[in-house]
Amino acid sequence: MKIVIDSKIPFINGIFEPFADVVYKAGTEISNADLTDADALVIRTRTVCNAKMLENTGVKLIASATVGFDHIDADFCSRNNIAWTNAAGCNSLAVAQYVLAALLQISLKCNIKPEKTTTGIIGVGNVGKKVENICRSLGMNVLLCDAPRKKNENNTSFADIVETVENADIVTLHVPLNYDGEYKTFHLFDTEMFEMMKAKILINTSRGEIIETGALKSAITHRKIDFTVIDVWENEPEIDKNLLSLVDIATPHIAGYSLEGKAAGTEMAVRAVSKFFNFGLDNWQVNLPEIEKQIIIDCTDKSTVRILQDAVKQIYDITCDSDLLKCDADGFETMRSAYGLRREFAARKIFAKNINEKQKKILNLLNFNLIKS
Numbered sequence: 001m002k003i004v005i006d007s008k009i010p011f012i013n014g015i016f017e018p019f020a021d022v023v024y025k026a027g028t029e030i031s032n033a034d035l036t037d038a039d040a041l042v043i044r045t046r047t048v049c050n051a052k053m054l055e056n057t058g059v060k061l062i063a064s065a066t067v068g069f070d071h072i073d074a075d076f077c078s079r080n081n082i083a084w085t086n087a088a089g090c091n092s093l094a095v096a097q098y099v100l101a102a103l104l105q106i107s108l109k110c111n112i113k114p115e116k117t118t119t120g121i122i123g124v125g126n127v128g129k130k131v132e133n134i135c136r137s138l139g140m141n142v143l144l145c146d147a148p149r150k151k152n153e154n155n156t157s158f159a160d161i162v163e164t165v166e167n168a169d170i171v172t173l174h175v176p177l178n179y180d181g182e183y184k185t186f187h188l189f190d191t192e193m194f195e196m197m198k199a200k201i202l203i204n205t206s207r208g209e210i211i212e213t214g215a216l217k218s219a220i221t222h223r224k225i226d227f228t229v230i231d232v233w234e235n236e237p238e239i240d241k242n243l244l245s246l247v248d249i250a251t252p253h254i255a256g257y258s259l260e261g262k263a264a265g266t267e268m269a270v271r272a273v274s275k276f277f278n279f280g281l282d283n284w285q286v287n288l289p290e291i292e293k294q295i296i297i298d299c300t301d302k303s304t305v306r307i308l309q310d311a312v313k314q315i316y317d318i319t320c321d322s323d324l325l326k327c328d329a330d331g332f333e334t335m336r337s338a339y340g341l342r343r344e345f346a347a348r349k350i351f352a353k354n355i356n357e358k359q360k361k362i363l364n365l366l367n368f369n370l371i372k373s
């Protein structure tokens with residue numbers, strides 16, 4: 001059998017060679033001709049799996065090592081008996097920790113007091129639930145908005161989107177991209193939505209097409225939005241350079257790019273292929289290296305937010321990624337494909353001097369690895 005694999009997927013080289021002929025190609029270069037005699041396809045979001053790609057091929061399974069699956073034409077696959085999987089939740093902690101890094105930067109720049117702030121979380125799935133934990137750990141009031149869950153679970157604790165944007169100080173987006181249907185999210189945030197918003201701070205780590213670019217530029221220009229964090233963009237990698245210049249924190253779709261998240265995505269893809277073809281790799285996993293160097297923080301007379309700012313900056317300084325993109329908008333795809341995967345908080349041991357019990361509890365809740373107090 002034959003398996004075609006996106007060459008940018010980490011940790012996968014050599015795994016399937018005992019079972020199949022394996023072809024590695026850049027995701028954007030995989031073509032229909034490559035799949036004529038292929039049985040399986042292992043990809044990321046850069047490979048669009050539609051009729052043009054899949055017609056008259058031997059593909060029986062598509063395994064995407066990514067959370068998103070809008071690059072897969074599910075209807076075509078269903079009609080042609082092609083199974084497909086995605087790596088749901090694989091990088092959810094990485095995205096949530098990116099949001100924490102953004103919130104801490106916002107707190108620094110905008111003098112936000114978490115305990116006096118309401119954050120609206122739109123989309124309460126794998127990522128949204130972790131962001132909720134972060135916000136509550138910081139002492140924020142939280143509004144949860146998830147239309148499908150509200151309906152399916154008959155959960156009256158969920159706010160609707162109008163209530164959320166009219167009452168939140170910060171809005172953070174964690175919804176899938178749906179172009180139509182009852183839960184359409186394409187251009188969910190348009191001029192009308194921005195007119196309703198109380199929030200002066202907006203974070204988007206879901207999909208660029210959730211926000212209408214022109215409406216966002218207008219909202220920023222007319223000071224309806226004071227601070228914007230954008231990781232995902234319409235028309236990637238050809239992003240709007242004017243929007244880039246207006247955004248406060250701008251990154252090249254890397255919120256979920258932690259080493260742990262990438263490893264989990266690869267694990268889920270490998271296991272999916274293994275189960276489908278009975279390779280016996282159903283429990284295969286990546287062994288990541290330990291980091292020996294410790295982070296040392298003196299917590300004397302510091303607030304919890306200040307301690308978190310010190311810790312997160314040493315693990316992941318979000319402003320460095322933003323500065324790089326702002327200096328080279330044309331380098332979006334290069335930056336994304338060559339991104340040096342960061343480690344998640346638990347991978348770094350923190351020696352916290354003079355930390356109190358309340359602060360220690362909060363850092364533990366946020367997945368920091370405290371080794372001494």
